[in-house]
Amino acid sequence: MSDAPTTEQLTAWITRFAELVHEHRDELTALDSAIGDADHGSNMDRGMTAVVAALTEAPPDDPAALLKKTGATLVSKVGGASGPLYGTLFLRMAGAVGEGFAPALRAGFDGVLARGKAEPGDKTMVDALGPACDVLDAGGSVAEAAQAAADGRDATVPLVARKGRASYLGERSAGHADPGATSTAYLLQAAAETLS
Structure with a gap:
């Protein structure tokens, strides 16, 4: 998707992500109870519920304002690492959304890398x-990007975590999908369903 997404499209994306997080809340929490502190599902559900409420109460005028509000709400409402990381993702996307969805997501990803200091293979x-x-950078579709995110999530299962609370478990963190990678796969699934 090279064209810049509209406010309506982004609202649909964020709303669908909130629905998926709510639907999979127990799964995310179960994954996090295995290798984290068992709050990823509840934290993300609370945060995304707050985001949808904020967007409904005062609908933003443009895509950048919408992404900024989403990011700021997550930073203020979600505890642990997820709030700052997802908040940074959306805040950085806001600065590049006029260029298109792919450049915006890349800007968000760069923000996550800078904030979380994680690298590929760290199980995050x-x-x-x-x-x-x-x-997306290679010109692929949002649906193909969603599949790549799902494959990336699945690839975290055998990994030993090197970042976050899961890293304290050492070898015991292997055998479970990473909760953050799992919620990120739902973020891209929501994009595939609403932005394609």
């Missing part, structure tokens, strides 16, 4: 978000 959301950005 980076492992799902990076491949999705690579597909």
Whole structure:
């Protein structure tokens, strides 16, 4: 998707992501209870519910304002690492959304890398978000990017975590999908359903 997404399209994307997080809240929490502190599902659900409420109460005028409001709400409402990381993703996207969805997502990804200091293979959301950005940068569709994110999530299962709370578990973190990579895969699934 080379054209810049509209405010309406982005609203549909964020709303669908909130629905997916809510639907998969227990799954995200179960993944996080295995290798984290068991709050990723509840934190993300609370945060995305707050985002949808904020966007409904005062609909933003343009795509950048919408992404800024989404990011700021997540930073203020979501605890742990997820709030700052997802908040940074959307805040950085706001600065580049006029260039198109792919450049915006890449800007968001760069923000996540800078904030989280994680690299590919560390068993984090980076492992799902990076491949999705690579597909979009190469001219692939949002649906192909969503598949790349899902593949990236699945690739975290055998990994030993090197970042975040899961890294404290060492070898015991292997055998589970990363919760952040899993929610990121839902973010891209929502994009495929609403922006394609």
